[in-house]
Amino acid sequence: MTVVGSIAFDAVKTPFGSRDRMLGGSAVHFALAASFFDDVHVVGPVGEDFGPDEYAVLEARGVGTGDIERVSGGQTFFWRGEYGWDLNDRETLETQLNVFAEFEPKLSDASRAADVLFLANIQPELQREVRAQCGSARFVALDSMNLWIETARDSLVEAISEVDCVLLNDAELRQLTREPNFVRAARSVCEWGPRVVVAKQGEYGASMLTEEGFFALPAFPLETVIDPTGAGDSFAGGLLGYIAAHRDGELDHALLTRAMAYGTALASFNVEEFGVERVARLTSEQISERVAELQRITHFVEKPIALRG
Amino acid sequence: MTVVGSIAFDAVKTPFGSRDRMLGGSAVHFALAASFFDDVHVVGPVGEDFGPDEYAVLEARGVGTGDIERVSGGQTFFWRGEYGWDLNDRETLETQLNVFAEFEPKLSDASRAADVLFLANIQPELQREVRAQCGSARFVALDSMNLWIETARDSLVEAISEVDCVLLNDAELRQLTREPNFVRAARSVCEWGPRVVVAKQGEYGASMLTEEGFFALPAFPLETVIDPTGAGDSFAGGLLGYIAAHRDGELDHALLTRAMAYGTALASFNVEEFGVERVARLTSEQISERVAELQRITHFVEKPIALRG
Numbered sequence: 001m002t003v004v005g006s007i008a009f010d011a012v013k014t015p016f017g018s019r020d021r022m023l024g025g026s027a028v029h030f031a032l033a034a035s036f037f038d039d040v041h042v043v044g045p046v047g048e049d050f051g052p053d054e055y056a057v058l059e060a061r062g063v064g065t066g067d068i069e070r071v072s073g074g075q076t077f078f079w080r081g082e083y084g085w086d087l088n089d090r091e092t093l094e095t096q097l098n099v100f101a102e103f104e105p106k107l108s109d110a111s112r113a114a115d116v117l118f119l120a121n122i123q124p125e126l127q128r129e130v131r132a133q134c135g136s137a138r139f140v141a142l143d144s145m146n147l148w149i150e151t152a153r154d155s156l157v158e159a160i161s162e163v164d165c166v167l168l169n170d171a172e173l174r175q176l177t178r179e180p181n182f183v184r185a186a187r188s189v190c191e192w193g194p195r196v197v198v199a200k201q202g203e204y205g206a207s208m209l210t211e212e213g214f215f216a217l218p219a220f221p222l223e224t225v226i227d228p229t230g231a232g233d234s235f236a237g238g239l240l241g242y243i244a245a246h247r248d249g250e251l252d253h254a255l256l257t258r259a260m261a262y263g264t265a266l267a268s269f270n271v272e273e274f275g276v277e278r279v280a281r282l283t284s285e286q287i288s289e290r291v292a293e294l295q296r297i298t299h300f301v302e303k304p305i306a307l308r309g
Numbered sequence: 310m311t312v313v314g315s316i317a318f319d320a321v322k323t324p325f326g327s328r329d330r331m332l333g334g335s336a337v338h339f340a341l342a343a344s345f346f347d348d349v350h351v352v353g354p355v356g357e358d359f360g361p362d363e364y365a366v367l368e369a370r371g372v373g374t375g376d377i378e379r380v381s382g383g384q385t386f387f388w389r390g391e392y393g394w395d396l397n398d399r400e401t402l403e404t405q406l407n408v409f410a411e412f413e414p415k416l417s418d419a420s421r422a423a424d425v426l427f428l429a430n431i432q433p434e435l436q437r438e439v440r441a442q443c444g445s446a447r448f449v450a451l452d453s454m455n456l457w458i459e460t461a462r463d464s465l466v467e468a469i470s471e472v473d474c475v476l477l478n479d480a481e482l483r484q485l486t487r488e489p490n491f492v493r494a495a496r497s498v499c500e501w502g503p504r505v506v507v508a509k510q511g512e513y514g515a516s517m518l519t520e521e522g523f524f525a526l527p528a529f530p531l532e533t534v535i536d537p538t539g540a541g542d543s544f545a546g547g548l549l550g551y552i553a554a555h556r557d558g559e560l561d562h563a564l565l566t567r568a569m570a571y572g573t574a575l576a577s578f579n580v581e582e583f584g585v586e587r588v589a590r591l592t593s594e595q596i597s598e599r600v601a602e603l604q605r606i607t608h609f610v611e612k613p614i615a616l617r618g
Contacts, residue, residue, distance in 0.1 A: 215606055218513075297522065
């Protein structure tokens with residue numbers, strides 16, 4: 001697997017605590033989650049402030065860091081945000097692009113040979129460049145955000161037409177398609193090319209539309225949610241990781257529904273602590289247990305009854 | 310079954326159309342949905358403007374109207390509201406309590422003998438009066454709203470302590486318990502007495518906490534949503550109707566999960582057209598088909614895989 005996206009230091013404040021400067025970024029959250037399933041290569045720039053401690057977190061999970069470009073004299077991408085009591089509401093207080101402003105993705109042969117590619121939330125033009133470099137990828141997925149919908153919609157639609165799967169927050173999906181109804185919005189995106197559309201719904205879970213139909217999964221119910229930052233990328237890491245781990249056999253609806261469950265499980269761990277703290281010390285057993293529990297809490301057995309009229 | 314709640318004329322405007330004066334009210338939406346499962350008696354006041362056409366809608370579905378109190382010289386409860394593009398956002402423009410202002414519930418012997426009782430969203434003190442009159446009810450559920458949480462919280466908590474099941478919008482559940490986390494909020498309510506708590510999450514579905522654990526179900530995905538008014542009461546009608554239809558056997562978690570599915574199905578029909586228009590001409594077959602489809606779109610089969618680390 002290859003992921004291109006941000007590698008960041010995040011400053012986050014939630015009602016439950018804060019961190020001034022912690023490892024973050026979409027590519028990092030994705031890679032740590034995906035590392036439970038298959039080899040992952042991270043592509044993205046960092047500055048000189050990105051040191052051995054940060055590399056160590058990735059390498060401890062076996063993540064390939066060879067395509068992390070360390071820019072001399074540069075500073076790593078920095079994001080500062082705050083969450084309110086309703087953790088679905090988040091305010092960005094500061095964004096320093098730093099080395100990301102001049103980023104031109106350069107992929108090694110190993111990264112280019114990826115079977116599964118995730119284009120995390122970066123400029124659509126960069127996503128297209130990377131996609132073009134990974135010609136042999138069996139499954140390519142893309143994330144984006146309101147900024148690109150507002151400032152680079154045409155590029156984004158082009159980028160979407162070149163991938164197999166789009167993951168967006170449901171509000172972004174509606175904004176992108178100018179269609180308030182999720183089902184219609186997802187169908188619109190499928191008409192542009194992708195065969196899978198996933199709407200991320202935060203604490204409510206996620207929904208998916210494939211050629212074979214619809215699937216929806218609630219989020220895993222947690223008593224403790226500390227920091228939602230990176231949940232969407234951990235979700236993508238679990239989802240695409242599961243797909244990458246199934247090289248043989250058809251990538252059908254049933255497999256994708258299981259992939260959604262693994263994505264949901266990884267996202268649920270991500271939010272239990274700040275940044276990557278929880279996922280960095282996660283175990284396989286904990287993931288498997290949570291997926292099994294997720295099945296129990298979403299499963300009902302229909303028993304037909306005699307209705308009146 | 311017996312339901313006490315509002316019987317109303319509603320004026321509703323949505324981005325997809327409007328109605329100036331249509332049959333509505335929590336007891337009406339509940340009763341029509343529940344009528345597919347068992348006998349239902351409606352308890353509530355109407356004015357002289359409530360005529361044969363309105364009675365006919367209820368009677369066509371076999372709903373017992375004997376405890377609808379027609380107040381001489383009175384006007385029926387009237388509500389006017391408008392929905393924005395995001396149908397989760399609703400604004401109340403006008404509320405005329407009319408005959409509801411002086412309402413004192415008087416239940417016939419048939420209504421008092423109810424096996425299942427739904428206390429729709431009315432003043433908590435009235436809910437308690439009705440609950441006291443239905444001593445033999447096997448299962449009693451209660452709905453409420455932000456108004457009573459803000460103006461009559463102590464009464465509401467008392468009323469809750471006397472029922473088996475609470476249904477609330479998830480924002481109301483958080484407001485009531487002053488607990489932003491749904492799982493903790495639901496546990497708090499269970500500590501007051503009820504053994505089942507259902508959080509209605511609008512277009513995202515519904516979650517339930519019972520003594521045996523958690524259950525969550527997404528809403529049925531619809532391409533056409535016209536008017537959400539009454540969806541929560543239709544949900545309650547399907548849920549409690551399913552319970553009422555199962556007089557024998559234990560009211561266990563598995564049965565409640567199926568009841569959630571029927572509630573979800575009834576709510577999904579409710580929103581497809583204005584007011585009661587869709588549910589009034591619904592058929593048993595359509596309900597059964599939708600529950601089966603709901604199972605398909607929420608079901609995944611876990612297949613354990615070898616994870617790394």
